[in-house]
Amino acid sequence: MTEPSMTSPARPTVGAPGAQLLEGALTVLGDEPTSRVAHLLSLPQELPLALFSAMARLRAFDERAVILQRQGVIGTYPTYFGEEAVQAAGVLALSNEDWLFPTYRQTAAVTLRGCPPEVPLLMWRGHPGGWHDVMRYRVAPICVPIATNYPHAVGAAWGAKLKGEKVVALAFGGDGSTSAGEFHEACNLAAVVGAPVIFLVTNNQWAISTPISKQTRVTRLADKAAAYGMPGIRVDSFDVFACFEAVREAADRARAGLGPTLIEAVGYRLGPHGTADEPSMYRDQAQAGLWAAMEPLGRTEAALIEAGLADQQQLEQIRKSAAAALFDVADRLAATPLPPIEEIADSVHLRTPWSLSPERLHEPKWISNG
């Protein structure tokens, strides 16, 4: 059924850059056609297309955000082109009761929990309306400083466990974050207290310009889990079905009281670090080009068609409507009024101190009145 022009769902052929890196990583799309088709058909009926739709929405958001940055509608923006499978699986493999702790690169993950896309876009427009409703979506504010969201996820998971609730927490992160102290402190604490938490680390080989070889001597980040006494799973980051299985299994373990899991989603950063980054300055772009065949939406499309779960036209339609939903988003962003600074100052404390009161925000009155 696979159309010859389309990306094969299989992993790259031997000799391609991915073959070695992905060796031993959990895969569905890299399996023999019969077993991957069987896997897709074994899933709950709605799930394969739901995963694809989620990825299509993430892609549409990302592409629109890059356009909006070029147009000057938003500021600098960290694109996640190629990471859609990890993000979609991370959100959809959990229930809406579970907590997510995104970084700045999973800025649109909250939209998969029902938050309108203009909210995270307002963030990149420098507007306080960009802070989504944390409690409503059970998604923490996006975390800018590297690795510092890991302890938050541990605390939420541990806290839920202390309260006797079956809630799981998932923290996103990247390869660079595993060098930071809070990755270690969080993993260690999580394992010690048996926190039902999932560390979902995308290893895309690059932290801005720093390759993984300058980040760690461990070639498989999942191996780090052994040091904490928790399982470490490697999964193909471009394979949404494999990512879904990895997260679901980790969540099952967590809910069963078996504690944390480290998941290393292995792949390659297909795009730049962000809109202000120029990868050709520090890496061989031909290498990145070889990985382009792994681009997760194309791979998923091919697999869905191969399994007879959708046809090309249907999938095109899903992509088109995801993009169309964002056509007028710039107008909606522009129409969102900016609150005065007094209102923003009033949001810092429950009881606003005098120094943040409207009459005291600036210089004392006798000065400003001349």
Added chain:
Amino acid sequence: MQLNMVEAIGRALGQILEDDPSSVLMGEDIGVNGGVFRATVGLQQRFGDDRVVDTPLAEAGFVGAAIGMCLVGLHPIVEIQFDAFVYPALQQLFDHAGRFRWRTQGAYGLPMVIRLPYGGGTKAPELHSDSPETIFSHMPGLRVVIPSDPRSAGELLLAAAGCGDPVIFMEPKRMYRRGRYEVPEALLAGDLDKAVVVRDGSDLSLIAYGAMVEVAEGAADVLAQEGASVRVVDLRSIYPLDRDELLSAASETGRVVVVQEAPRHCGVAAEIAAMIQEEAADSMLAPTLRVTGMDMPFPLFQSEDEMLPSIPRVVATARAALNY
């Protein structure tokens, strides 16, 4: 009942655990051991190890975890073992704790307390005598509270636990066992934003907090013998400052000396002096003066009395203001 400061803190913690089923104590050695200062003695036995939790030795990790706990409805009270041990957790406090409510446009706060035994005068090793209140009060979104005696410690700790935002609750460990004083059997939450006039006077105001309140009172005794009527103000809240009480003290006495054991540069005393300069200059009869620690690492303990403001230093500075 008669309690010293550390007993009053323990009693307040017990009362919080009793009254608020969502409260959780966490920190290093606070369980069976009752904390290195014994503030939590008996609490794990009384409330169980789900409410009084020993953590690994990793301040950034467990302060970060406390933030996550708040999201699922818990009210963590975190003990940091010693002042300088909080430095690994500063990123969590500055980047996350203080910013959380702002990140929700005011909707949700983090009801957490960081208990921080601090300050010198206990002949402790290096990095066990720091007074880092300034850095917390400079970073947005954190309240900074410092009691000076057993009763204020208990009452302010209750208030901190109930305030709905992160509070850095700094305990002057030199005062932990400085005698037992009357503390109500059932503590009531104090007022988190209020300085307290511990002794009234009309010639000069000594502004102090933590262990320096006792020093200021000692100085006021000496000055009283010389015929000066000295007001002593216990600041209690480092952020926000009690502007009304401070400006009253300045305008009613016309002379102010601020005492802090922290290093001088950009300290609390400097902020108070600037406030008085900007808003009460017309009433002042003398420049606002400071008695502070020095801009250097807290010395090894044989020299600590040189670092810490003493009664003679405060008296000498007050005389300079009185004779200006």
